[in-house]
Amino acid sequence: QKEVEQDPGPLSVPEGAIVSLNCTYSNSAFQYFMWYRQYSRKGPELLMYTYSSGNKEDGRFTAQVDKSSKYISLFIRDSQPSDSATYLCAMNSGGSNYKLTFGKGTLLTVNP
Amino acid sequence: KAGVTQTPRYLIKTRGQQVTLSCSPISGHRSVSWYQQTPGQGLQFLFEYFSETQRNKGNFPGRFSGRQFSNSRSEMNVSTLELGDSALYLCASSSLTGGNEQFFGPGTRLTVL
Numbered sequence: 001q002k003e004v005e006q007d008p009g010p011l012s013v014p015e016g017a018i019v020s021l022n023c024t025y026s027n028s029a030f031q032y033f034m035w036y037r038q039y040s041r042k043g044p045e046l047l048m049y050t051y052s053s054g055n056k057e058d059g060r061f062t063a064q065v066d067k068s069s070k071y072i073s074l075f076i077r078d079s080q081p082s083d084s085a086t087y088l089c090a091m092n093s094g095g096s097n098y099k100l101t102f103g104k105g106t107l108l109t110v111n112p
Numbered sequence: 113k114a115g116v117t118q119t120p121r122y123l124i125k126t127r128g129q130q131v132t133l134s135c136s137p138i139s140g141h142r143s144v145s146w147y148q149q150t151p152g153q154g155l156q157f158l159f160e161y162f163s164e165t166q167r168n169k170g171n172f173p174g175r176f177s178g179r180q181f182s183n184s185r186s187e188m189n190v191s192t193l194e195l196g197d198s199a200l201y202l203c204a205s206s207s208l209t210g211g212n213e214q215f216f217g218p219g220t221r222l223t224v225l
Contacts, residue, residue, distance in 0.1 A: 032212060043116075043202055043216035044155075088155065098145055098212055099168050100204075102155040 003027050006089055006103025015112050019076040023089035023103045026070065030091040030101075033065050035074045038086045038105065047087075048074065051094075079110045114139065116205050116217030124223045130191040133220045137184050137205030144186040145214060146178060149200040158201075161186055162208075190222075198224045 036044035161180035204214035
């Protein structure tokens with residue numbers, strides 16, 4: 001079993017839709033959870049960063065972490081064509097361990 | 113503040129050669145991590161450096177090595193290149209005072225022929 005599982009998609013939605021992206025994980029030591037957005041031929045861009053369980057909102061983006069279920073989500077409201085990219089979840093256990101474990105990424109296309 | 117920079121952006125090498133990639137972290141960031149991204153395996157952690165010391169290492173063969181300089185700039189080296197080393201190599205920097213959020217550079221795309 002992989003440490004982090006993420007549905008690769010592809011996911012195609014119309015402009016304005018609410019998008020839900022998810023990851024599950026198996027390592028209960030993970031405490032820090034991140035979502036990155038990666039455009040084609042670019043490096044990953046940090047979107048959301050959360051610690052432990054709970055919700056965090058930033059503009060049109062909401063990140064949720066449920067440690068009891070080992071499940072994290074990213075919601076995008078009012079999706080725009082510019083949101084079309086690959087979304088990667090990442091996590092680590094913190095402390096002096098800076099190794100991020102990534103999901104494979106979900107390719108999202110928002111159609112105008 | 114300038115972001116993470118990586119040079120070169122593109123490289124073409126042949127099997128058996130060696131290559132050195134360079135990374136300059138965000139000013140003030142002292143931790144630098146390296147990742148390999150391939151379509152099949154996704155993003156995989158190579159190693160992390162802090163204060164010129166390797167603190168964490170991923171599961172890659174010894175052909176992959178790195179170092180960090182006193183100004184926090186980092187290099188990674190791959191010796192005896194194999195076709196399977198073709199990938200996007202990403203560098204990420206982190207400020208220890210800001211948690212372990214990591215900010216990535218644009219990557220170096222290495223093609224091994």
